[in-house]
Amino acid sequence: MKLPTRLLTAALACAALVTLPAFADEAIKVEDPHVRLVPTGTPNTGAFMVIKNVSNADRKVVKAESPVSKVVELHNHINDNGVMRMRPVPDIDIKAKGEAVLKPGSLHVMLIGLKQDLKEGDVVPITLKLDDGSSTKIEAPVRKIQVQAAKPEDMGHQGHGAMKH
Numbered sequence: 001m002k003l004p005t006r007l008l009t010a011a012l013a014c015a016a017l018v019t020l021p022a023f024a025d026e027a028i029k030v031e032d033p034h035v036r037l038v039p040t041g042t043p044n045t046g047a048f049m050v051i052k053n054v055s056n057a058d059r060k061v062v063k064a065e066s067p068v069s070k071v072v073e074l075h076n077h078i079n080d081n082g083v084m085r086m087r088p089v090p091d092i093d094i095k096a097k098g099e100a101v102l103k104p105g106s107l108h109v110m111l112i113g114l115k116q117d118l119k120e121g122d123v124v125p126i127t128l129k130l131d132d133g134s135s136t137k138i139e140a141p142v143r144k145i146q147v148q149a150a151k152p153e154d155m156g157h158q159g160h161g162a163m164k165h
């Protein structure tokens with residue numbers, strides 16, 4: 001009686017192992033996604049993460065989507081005569097086996113026109129669309145982002161904060 005049960009269990013375990021590698025086909029892996037906690041009533045915020053390209057081909061993120069805001073844009077910051085300004089970019093390059101780091105003051109996903117206030121711990125679904133037509137869904141928790149202690153080069157960030165980023 002016991003032997004057939006064990007065989008069945010082994011068969012199920014094998015079936016489970018066979019289905020797992022499907023995840024390994026994903027070209028993109030996203031680490032530490034998070035959304036900046038902003039004060040109540042702030043219309044916009046940013047999402048940050050590390051996007052790793054585990055494939056052998058260069059990839060681009062060409063679009064980001066999220067249900068929490070009216071508009072979602074890919075942004076970068078430029079140093080405009082000492083003032084950090086952000087501007088939309090058409091795509092974010094991720095070289096084969098490389099990574100793109102989205103962080104405050106640099107590349108980010110901009111959530112414009114929040115439909116509701118986001119509280120700490122809320123989870124924001126974001127879909128990243130790639131140039132090969134594939135997409136990756138991520139879940140980014142809302143959390144406080146520590147503002148660096150005052151350094152001269154951070155003045156631009158403070159101005160940025162006043163712009164209700």
Ligand SMILES: [Cu+2]
Binds near residue numbers: 075076110
């Ligand atoms: Cu921005």
